[in-house]
Amino acid sequence: MTISWHNLIVTLGRLLVLAVLLLGTELGVRYGILSKLFFSSPTEIYHALQAQYGEGTLMPNIGITVFETMLGLIAGSLAGIATGLVLPQSRTLSRVIEPFLMVLNGIPVIVIAPLFILWLGLGLASKIGISVYIVFFAMFIPVYTASLRLERTLVDALWVMGANRWQIFWKVVVPSSLPSIYTGLKIGSGLALIGAVIGEFVASRSGLGHMILYASGTLDTPTLYLGIIALAIFAAALSFAVDALGHVLVHWRFADEK
Amino acid sequence: MLEFRNISFHFPTKRNTIDVLHDVSFTCGEDEIVAVVGPSGCGKSTLLSLATGLRKPTAGDILIDGRPVKGQNRLIGMMFQQSTLLPWRSVVENVELGLEIRGEPKSFRRDKAVTLMRQYGLGGFERKYPHALSGGMQKRAALAQTLAMEPEVLLLDEPFAALDAQTRVVIENDVVKICRAGKRSVLLVTHDISEAISMADRVVVLSRRPGTVKEIFDIPFSRGAKSVADVPAMPEYATYFKRIWDALDISVTGMNETAA
Ligand SMILES: Nc1ncnc2c1ncn2[C@@H]1O[C@H](COP(=O)(O)OP(=O)(O)O)[C@@H](O)[C@H]1O
Numbered sequence A: 001m002t003i004s005w006h007n008l009i010v011t012l013g014r015l016l017v018l019a020v021l022l023l024g025t026e027l028g029v030r031y032g033i034l035s036k037l038f039f040s041s042p043t044e045i046y047h048a049l050q051a052q053y054g055e056g057t058l059m060p061n062i063g064i065t066v067f068e069t070m071l072g073l074i075a076g077s078l079a080g081i082a083t084g085l086v087l088p089q090s091r092t093l094s095r096v097i098e099p100f101l102m103v104l105n106g107i108p109v110i111v112i113a114p115l116f117i118l119w120l121g122l123g124l125a126s127k128i129g130i131s132v133y134i135v136f137f138a139m140f141i142p143v144y145t146a147s148l149r150l151e152r153t154l155v156d157a158l159w160v161m162g163a164n165r166w167q168i169f170w171k172v173v174v175p176s177s178l179p180s181i182y183t184g185l186k187i188g189s190g191l192a193l194i195g196a197v198i199g200e201f202v203a204s205r206s207g208l209g210h211m212i213l214y215a216s217g218t219l220d221t222p223t224l225y226l227g228i229i230a231l232a233i234f235a236a237a238l239s240f241a242v243d244a245l246g247h248v249l250v251h252w253r254f255a256d257e258k
Numbered sequence B: 001m002l003e004f005r006n007i008s009f010h011f012p013t014k015r016n017t018i019d020v021l022h023d024v025s026f027t028c029g030e031d032e033i034v035a036v037v038g039p040s041g042c043g044k045s046t047l048l049s050l051a052t053g054l055r056k057p058t059a060g061d062i063l064i065d066g067r068p069v070k071g072q073n074r075l076i077g078m079m080f081q082q083s084t085l086l087p088w089r090s091v092v093e094n095v096e097l098g099l100e101i102r103g104e105p106k107s108f109r110r111d112k113a114v115t116l117m118r119q120y121g122l123g124g125f126e127r128k129y130p131h132a133l134s135g136g137m138q139k140r141a142a143l144a145q146t147l148a149m150e151p152e153v154l155l156l157d158e159p160f161a162a163l164d165a166q167t168r169v170v171i172e173n174d175v176v177k178i179c180r181a182g183k184r185s186v187l188l189v190t191h192d193i194s195e196a197i198s199m200a201d202r203v204v205v206l207s208r209r210p211g212t213v214k215e216i217f218d219i220p221f222s223r224g225a226k227s228v229a230d231v232p233a234m235p236e237y238a239t240y241f242k243r244i245w246d247a248l249d250i251s252v253t254g255m256n257e258t259a260a
């Protein structure tokens, strides 16, 4: 009873905040309290949406950024997981490679971006490349650290039961890394989008980043807001999906809740 | 049958080596339960890891049924001091893990695991995850996992410490019964002298590190007991308790060594 009252109040509160924001900007811009150069009313943003949609540019721009982000996230994660799991299997190899990876990881992505444009051109490939690059490290670091700190007794127990290297890898090493894979996905999903948009900012012909940059250059404030809102909705949906996937990945931690 | 012949073991560390075990010899025959007691840190767990083949002794031989232990060995089963249940597997998936590793068919291993779980009071917890079980239930699941593989030599590292008194007696009796029925060798590490006397046919007392065999006690009288719970009331019990206690020599300096 108290729980449902609590939930009701929270929901109403959220709707109220949203209403104040929408109404505030609408009235503020309409009556000149907020400058049209810096702010846009919901109606103006809606008109920008209609215009962009009508020109047939909105959906392709969203699609391109979503595509770059998803491909960057998936490829970067797979590469990060594979490297993070396999590298610790050889102490020598990991000691050889580790400093190189740490130095690469330290370089800010914004200065790496022009290099990817140079290598892979103005199209989607360079954006996906940048995305893969930063997602790789977001995934590699937690998975690698977890593999190095693997619970020794669990490996010993399986060994005593007669497990070979392969069985130990799949039954202990891989499942032990699932919580860190989840961590990597959470951080990586945000970074995948940043990577794609940074690539679009540096040099591009399409994508939401391109649309935003173009709108900013032409002082088309409503379209600028439209781009930001579209990105925000995609980012929220992605984070929601990653959380749902996380519950499957580390299912045992949630098994007795509900 | 498990034999330790003049076993010594050093842990190599960065600066020097730690002498853990020195010239340890004793046997644990078929249909025999041997308890190993000794101050903590004297090398009891290390001794068991040598028997499994996880570590190699610096000197001496370990034989199972007359053959030297090298690498993995199907005849041996071990229950570790720490929990080794895999948190991402349900309890029944943990209990059947050893059989799965051996490549037993799914229905066979599942049936066996479920039967063992019922026997150990874990019925109804098959689909739970280890973290949802009490410490005592986790220990029972680990025991079921080890017994599912029907090892000829059973190594138990302080297995019953976390159990409540009643469950403890039930499981101690089960282990005794399992050993007798299957003509197995059971090597039990414990810090509980009473448990050692009640369950074991022989008690090996180890000294402080480096662990050497201080004394070996034959405990003939407890073998006929119906339940391990009856042993402390037997007339010989007090004498053996006193002798083992004295051999352990848990003086104040000994306690300090343990805490260090
Ligand atoms: N991995 C290790 N590296 C170095 N020394 C160790 C290691 N594990 C245990 N030791 C040392 O070996 C001794 C015996 O340990 P252990 O066999 O666990 O003792 P017990 O089980 O009798 O309490 C301890 O004093 C400990 O300091």
Ligand SMILES: [Mg+2]
Pocket (backbone or CB within 6 Å): B044, B045, B046, B081, B157
């Ligand atoms: Mg120990």
